[in-house]
Amino acid sequence: MNAVRLAVDPLTAAQRLLGATLSCRGVDATIVEVEAYGGVPHGPWPDPAAHSYGGPTARNAVMFGPPGRLYTYRSYGMHVCANVVCGPDGTAAAVLLRAAVVAAGEPVARGRRGQVLPRESLARGPGNLCSALGITMADNGIDLFDPRSPVRLRLGAPLAAQAGPRVGVSRAADRPWRLWAAGTPEVSAYRRSPRAPAPGASD
């Protein structure tokens, strides 16, 4: 079981997910950009920007469960974003998948995106990644290492990573928990949240 390799802190898990292959409904994609998220204030990785910061709720319950599961949430009412749960069972942590390179099933991915796009844009951005792979809210909580699952994850040799601040978060905006594979054009553009305090302000 590869899930044990994710039973670690979110930043280490994020590093291990760079270069991993995600397979879903006819498309294989190599993960090239991720963001680490932690949990509750008094847990091992307090993170004010994480959905799990306020404790378990119906929405974020999967984040508190065992590693290797898929945590999906709806963003701004229209996009689905996918996370890989990490950390030991009982802790809250996850890694948001922000961009991937489509390695197989490109016509399927193009059909889902429904428009003419350059190859590197097919799964760039967390919402677009889920769209290209066909991941929906119904996939929340599934085991990514179960051969029967419609969404599968295969860990490989991690890629060389660069780090920077997370995109779009309004709290702990300067924490460098966004990792991407050096030199790939598929990584999403950096946008600071409109609600984030000025750069350099304390968490």
Added chain:
DNA sequence: GAGGGGATTGCCT
């Protein structure tokens, strides 16, 4: 039961 916010995206000027 109502109200507000958000780990986004693409199109507008």
Added chain:
DNA sequence: GGCAATCCCCTCG
């Protein structure tokens, strides 16, 4: 760079 689209979920009364 600005902004609208859109839907849970969470919080509060």
